[in-house]
């Protein structure tokens with residue numbers, strides 16, 4: 252057996268997001284988000300699922316905090332529902348909404364767990380979408396106003412903040428590929444949304460420096476790893492183009508103050524143009540304290556003329572796949588992290604999401620999700636290897652504490668270390684919960 256041991260400074264956590272777990276969609280003064288609209292539109296979400304009830308964490312948050320306490324994690328990463336605290340998206344703050352998060356934060360702190368708040372985890376108030384949403388540059392100011400209100404409410408208790416979760420999903424997956432809310436298929440819209448999300452990130456950081464000078468703030472891009480099918484230059488270049496879409500397009504502006512030229516020209520060839528105003532890049536590229544990285548999977552790809560924007564065709568080789576169909580590719584985790592370290596230097600990194608979809612059910616009170624344990628062992632080993640090579644990792648946050656609403660997949664895909672019965676809301680700790688609990692407690696595991 253080999254022991255994989257982490258530094259004593261390693262922070263361990265678990266993550267969720269508001270729309271995916273809270274439910275109480277029309278309770279406590281909450282107004283609809285774009286995900287309420289999108290999920291209630293037939294055909295958008297598998298089985299017609301929506302977040303009206305989800306895991307009912309709005310009412311069961313104390314039980315969730317006890318699950319976190321027993322898990323032994325240092326950090327709980329959760330998101331605030333913007334339309335729960337500012338129902339109209341801007342203007343009046345809803346005291347009932349703020350009070351819910353105050354109860355949650357108090358409970359976490361009483362149980363020795365550090366809150367890490369994500370300000371934007373995709374649930375834009377529908378009222379703002381009705382005014383153009385993230386395509387409308389005015390939404391940037393609304394986001395800064397929302398961020399300031401949250402800093403005011405919780406800044407004395409919460410010192411770790413994330414501005415935007417997975418800007419690629421919130422821009423290109425949502426406005427070009429049409430898979431997530433608002434479900435548009437418009438490349439120009441997606442380029443505009445991506446820029447405004449990064450600008451909103453910058454404005455939120457600016458306000459943070461004023462209001463929570465003793466806190467730390469970052470953002471959480473997602474990326475997967477694409478390995479060239481062959482040594483042919485065309486395969487390598489195709490993979491690089493597709494990876495730039497998630498990595499450089501969202502990291503160069505923040506850490507270098509520029510957008511990648513190659514992708515700008517590819518977008519222009521498709522009649523989509525960046526609209527950068529004076530001062531934008533300075534706002535976006537101001538220093539942050541950490542970068543979150545969300546990693547799930549990778550695959551092999553090769554050049555194929557005419558295959559999408561980047562002419563990169565995925566080759567679904569016979570890797571083991573999780574129950575959402577994504578290859579188990581832990582080598583890609585190591586390669587992505589060392590690539591990012593090479594590109595962006597000593598930026599401290601939290602793994603803000605990593606986990607796997609396996610749909611095991613409860614049998615005789617037990618959920619034997621051994622494949623999820625195997626996935627975690629492989630990926631934490633890859634993470635450990637990246638750390639040994641010098642990648643500055645601050646912590647690892649498991650996606651997810653609970654099975655929850657997996658966006659367009661609805662409740663058909665389970666990522667939790669705790670099983671949720673969506674009829675009774677009963678929680679059942681899976682075998683992976685106990686494995687992760689032991690790993691967090693020991694700060695090591697054996698392979």
Ligand SMILES: CCOCCOc1ccc(-c2cn(C[C@@H]3NC[C@@H](O)[C@H]3O)nn2)cc1
Nearest residue numbers: 268417420424428430473545547604657658
């Ligand atoms: C037409 C092509 O369509 C391909 C589908 O393309 C994607 C890509 C990426 C994802 C995706 C889902 N997740 C997990 C979430 N991260 C945040 C948290 O809320 C988790 O629920 N990460 N990435 C989904 C779909």
